[in-house]
Every structure is written in structure tokens, then in C-alpha cells.
Amino acid sequence: MNKDLMDTKNLYFPEPVLKEWDNGVKQYSTKRGNTEVLISYVPPGTTFKHKHKEAQLGMVISGELLVNVAGYERKLTPLDSVYIAPPNVLHGATNCSNQEVIAIDVKRYNENEKYTAPNEYFLEPFEKRDLLPGMGVTFFVEDWIEVMIAEIPSNGGEMPQHKHKNEQIGICIGGDYEMTIEGVTYNMNFGSTYFCEPREVHGAINKSDHASKSINLFLPPRYHRSK
Known part of the structure; x- marks a missing residue:
């Protein structure tokens, strides 16, 4: 490299x-x-x-x-x-x-x-729902930050490439998956952390045969702008 x-x-x-x-x-x-x-x-x-x-x-x-x-x-x-x-x-x-x-x-x-x-x-948990089919998420929300626990399904479960105005930080806490930011791909496993600045294109895919889990932080909150 x-x-x-x-x-x-x-x-x-x-x-x-x-x-x-x-x-x-x-x-x-x-x-x-x-x-x-x-x-x-x-x-x-x-x-x-x-x-x-x-x-x-x-x-x-x-x-x-x-x-x-x-x-x-x-x-x-x-x-x-x-x-x-x-x-x-x-x-x-x-x-x-x-x-x-x-x-x-x-x-x-x-x-x-x-x-x-x-x-x-x-x-305490603020909301639990499916963000995408098969991708269950749990949200914790405060005025300046939003915490999202997400499970990425196995065998091709994917968060498609996207971007937003919020800063995003993610930590893998179970399994493994590929995370791509601005064209750079990294294999996430337990403890791996990524940092994504506002408007940087990013996405994830789980190619393994077991589900993976991550904690994602949004600054400011993305999905719940107000409690």
C-alpha cells in the first residue's frame, strides 16, 4: 500500500x-x-x-x-x-x-x-425499529448526539452507499463487515472504529455467514433531531 x-x-x-x-x-x-x-x-x-x-x-x-x-x-x-x-x-x-x-x-x-x-x-432506549429490511436498530438520543445500535444481516446484508450532513463514528461490537468511506474499504471486526466526516460517502456490507453488530454515533442527531 x-x-x-x-x-x-x-x-x-x-x-x-x-x-x-x-x-x-x-x-x-x-x-x-x-x-x-x-x-x-x-x-x-x-x-x-x-x-x-x-x-x-x-x-x-x-x-x-x-x-x-x-x-x-x-x-x-x-x-x-x-x-x-x-x-x-x-x-x-x-x-x-x-x-x-x-x-x-x-x-x-x-x-x-x-x-x-x-x-x-x-x-434509556428511545426507539427500536427496522432501519432497512432485516436491519434492526436501537436509538439513544440526546440533544447533541444520537447513538444507534445496528445489526447487519449475514450473507450480503448492506447499508447502501450514502452521505449526510452529520458526522458519523462507528464501532464494530460483533461479527465483521466491510466498511467503505470515500472509496477506501476496511474489514471491521470487534473494536474496529471508523470516523466519517459530514458529506463523506460511506456504506457497509456483511459478506460473512453470521450477523454483525455495530454502535454508530451521529453528531448532531440524524434520525431524531429532537427528543
């Missing part, structure tokens, strides 16, 4: 960087611009709490995690709800189980964006 093509690939599909913390937490960090996507592996019995200038949101992919945001506490199970911690709001989590927990966390700061959150900092 020539250098120009490699640079373009890394723009849409950056390579993750491993972060290892003293408390045993491992995170695979993928960044583009002012947004960082973290795939976090949290050992049993681990607890942590912090705050920072970035807004942060996330959800559990595997296991159970007791999440605390500004004193509001919720046990999160896989893909059931989304937490939002606005900038400089204290937040943290505890793995009370005897198994490793896998979670996705997204950190972002842009001085032109207003990072709102629900009254108790946790989003």
Missing part, C-alpha cells in the same frame, strides 16, 4: 493504541481530531473515578458495571443504557463481578458544542 493510500486509510480507520493503567484496566484508544473512542477491559473488583474537560459517554458491551455520574448510580448491563458525563463532571465505575467487563467509552471536546445530559445522566 502506497503512503498516500495508507494516510487516507488511517484518516478513516485509525490504528488503535493500547493504554495500560496501574489498576489493571486496559484500553484500546482510537482517535481522530477531538474525539477518542476507547474499548475498555475492566478487571474484577476494579473501581475508579475521575473528571476531565471532555464530555464522555459510554455503555457496557459484556458483563456488568456499576456506573456513577455526579452521584447518580446505575448498574449497566450489555447495551441496555448509555451514560453521559458532561465536561468536568465527576464520574466512575466499579466492576463488582468476578468477570472482566468490556465497555465502550467515547470522549469528545469541541468548544462550539454544548454537551447536555438527561437529569440523572443515563439514557
Whole structure:
């Protein structure tokens, strides 16, 4: 692969960087611009709490995690709800189980964006429906961001090539599929992350014999412009 093509690939599909913390937490960090996507592996019995200038949101992919945001506490199970911690709001989590927990966390700061959150900092599912035949989706919506969990059917299930005015970020959380952005194709598997700027042409196809699943973020919300 020539250098120009490699640079373009890394723009849409950056390579993750491993972060290892003293408390045993491992995170695979993928960044583009002012947004960082973290795939976090949290050992049993681990607890942590912090705050920072970035807004942060996330959800559990595997296991159970007791999440605390500004004193509001919720046990999160896989893909059931989304937490939002606005900038400089204290937040943290505890793995009370005897198994490793896998979670996705997204950190972002842009001085032109207003990072709102629900009254108790946790989003419940807003809508569930088929986006396309066989492609079931679940939406979580806040004023500045929309989270869509989507299942791409096997054997040719496809999100056709399209573009829109919304920024889009996606993370594969199950199976695998081909993602194409502006003519650059990448095979997504667990933890793979893509970044798509507004009006960039993109689409996905699942050529495997098993369904795949992804988390997609739209900034601002695309399908639900207002709650």
C-alpha cells in the first residue's frame, strides 16, 4: 500500500493504541481530531473515578458495571443504557463481578458544542425499529448526539452507499463487515472504529455467514433531531 493510500486509510480507520493503567484496566484508544473512542477491559473488583474537560459517554458491551455520574448510580448491563458525563463532571465505575467487563467509552471536546445530559445522566432506549429490511436498530438520543445500535444481516446484508450532513463514528461490537468511506474499504471486526466526516460517502456490507453488530454515533442527531 502506497503512503498516500495508507494516510487516507488511517484518516478513516485509525490504528488503535493500547493504554495500560496501574489498576489493571486496559484500553484500546482510537482517535481522530477531538474525539477518542476507547474499548475498555475492566478487571474484577476494579473501581475508579475521575473528571476531565471532555464530555464522555459510554455503555457496557459484556458483563456488568456499576456506573456513577455526579452521584447518580446505575448498574449497566450489555447495551441496555448509555451514560453521559458532561465536561468536568465527576464520574466512575466499579466492576463488582468476578468477570472482566468490556465497555465502550467515547470522549469528545469541541468548544462550539454544548454537551447536555438527561437529569440523572443515563439514557434509556428511545426507539427500536427496522432501519432497512432485516436491519434492526436501537436509538439513544440526546440533544447533541444520537447513538444507534445496528445489526447487519449475514450473507450480503448492506447499508447502501450514502452521505449526510452529520458526522458519523462507528464501532464494530460483533461479527465483521466491510466498511467503505470515500472509496477506501476496511474489514471491521470487534473494536474496529471508523470516523466519517459530514458529506463523506460511506456504506457497509456483511459478506460473512453470521450477523454483525455495530454502535454508530451521529453528531448532531440524524434520525431524531429532537427528543
